[in-house]
Amino acid sequence: MKTTINQVAKYLNQEVTIGVWLANKRSSGKIAFLQLRDGTGFIQGVVVKAEVSEETFQMAKSLTQESSLYVTGTIVEDTRSPFGYEMQLKEIEVIHEATDYPITPKEHGTEFLMDHRHLWLRSKKQHAIMQIRNQIIQATYQFFQKEGFVKVDPPILTGSAAEGTTELFHTKYFDEEAYLSQSGQLHMEAAAMALGRVFSFGPTFRAEKSKTRRHLIEFWMIEPEMAFVTHEESLEIQENYVQFIMESVLEHCTLELKILERNVETLEKIKAPFPRITYDKAIDMLKEKGFSDVEWGEDFGAPHETAIAESFDQPVFITHYPKDIKAFYMKPDPDRDDVVLCADLIAPEGYGEIIGGSARIDDLSLMEQRYEEHNLSGDAYQWYLDLRKYGSVPHAGFGLGLERTVAWISGVEHVRETIPFPRLLNRLYP
Ligand code: 4AD
Ligand code: MG
Numbered sequence: 001m002k003t004t005i006n007q008v009a010k011y012l013n014q015e016v017t018i019g020v021w022l023a024n025k026r027s028s029g030k031i032a033f034l035q036l037r038d039g040t041g042f043i044q045g046v047v048v049k050a051e052v053s054e055e056t057f058q059m060a061k062s063l064t065q066e067s068s069l070y071v072t073g074t075i076v077e078d079t080r081s082p083f084g085y086e087m088q089l090k091e092i093e094v095i096h097e098a099t100d101y102p103i104t105p106k107e108h109g110t111e112f113l114m115d116h117r118h119l120w121l122r123s124k125k126q127h128a129i130m131q132i133r134n135q136i137i138q139a140t141y142q143f144f145q146k147e148g149f150v151k152v153d154p155p156i157l158t159g160s161a162a163e164g165t166t167e168l169f170h171t172k173y174f175d176e177e178a179y180l181s182q183s184g185q186l187h188m189e190a191a192a193m194a195l196g197r198v199f200s201f202g203p204t205f206r207a208e209k210s211k212t213r214r215h216l217i218e219f220w221m222i223e224p225e226m227a228f229v230t231h232e233e234s235l236e237i238q239e240n241y242v243q244f245i246m247e248s249v250l251e252h253c254t255l256e257l258k259i260l261e262r263n264v265e266t267l268e269k270i271k272a273p274f275p276r277i278t279y280d281k282a283i284d285m286l287k288e289k290g291f292s293d294v295e296w297g298e299d300f301g302a303p304h305e306t307a308i309a310e311s312f313d314q315p316v317f318i319t320h321y322p323k324d325i326k327a328f329y330m331k332p333d334p335d336r337d338d339v340v341l342c343a344d345l346i347a348p349e350g351y352g353e354i355i356g357g358s359a360r361i362d363d364l365s366l367m368e369q370r371y372e373e374h375n376l377s378g379d380a381y382q383w384y385l386d387l388r389k390y391g392s393v394p395h396a397g398f399g400l401g402l403e404r405t406v407a408w409i410s411g412v413e414h415v416r417e418t419i420p421f422p423r424l425l426n427r428l429y430p
Contacts, residue, residue, distance in 0.1 A: 006040035128256035139248035154184030159380035180205035188225035218423035225397035234396035239272035351408035357398025
């Protein structure tokens, strides 16, 4: 019977054949332990000299790392391994013999591993991170489907910039100028006026020259947009969404979290509602924590976010930022013109901002005023004004950065390990 590693529980004490790669091995005179992987998981294959032909035993001892094989043997329980099963091998058929695989079990530097990212993805930790990423994507579709949202795909080639004009990848679009999308939000607002509650999931591009553990040049964002929804209501959807993702990963990725040595107790505590503090309060907190030079009106950097997050064991919403440091489309607080109805959601344990969102300006004349202040009067932005001309409604939305969320839940330091092929300031390879 041909199967895969993630299905072996169904074949306890039965003989199966699995297509695998040899991840690692150790052997003595009488026994060889082969660490096998097939993409769905990892399992230990045991070859006992006394139970196989001499030829098979010698072959098992001489197999090279990352050679591809068909292995046949019996699935047995193994209470010592976190996976719970091992395979007692009888036959090994070599499909392709690999020589000099560059990533050996010894320690390698990050740059070396990044240069070999196409191979590094095969390793156990990277495999676990990709599984968690996949689970978050699955949970996202489930959550928004269940809440009545429609998946909409905004364009990637655009004529307009959503988040300011300095961080764009520029390209020629025949005779016109075009940019790679920084955010699907503006088009998602149009979609919300057609379909009510919508969400997108796609790649976005930022040409900012940031070299931090939280910044990618190309990253994937989930962007919900909701008609007839207030800022407060949007925060509730955000916290429920984050809790849903967390529960889904905790339920389906137990082994992956163990492989990553993630402290799951801190993750199990994550439950909506999340605390909310205003930007004003955040400034006071920072001053109390010794950031004596922070001034009202400045944006927060990673150290500020981390310091604020330390006071909470839940993600925390920082709301009502000064208008001047936020995007042109954010709706002013009706009680106070200098701040906007927005929130950033800051993850615990120093993983930083995972969501940015706001209520959107729905008043045509105020939007026209913002256009003037931000020099957006060009043709590319005219369609966006139509949304305020024809049946304008209060609406709100947000963007969750997938890689930062994967980093937080997986407990990995740097977002470069949370996407299969990271695009970084100095990296377009592989
Ligand atoms: O805060 P941002 O820039 O918000 C927007 O783009 C809005 N238009 C979203 C919306 O309201 N529809 O980005 C949203 C999130 C951030 O909170 C962060 O998680 C992630 O996207 N993000 C990045 N992730 C990795 N690398 C980068 N360079 C990122 N920039 C933002
Ligand atoms: Mg932001």
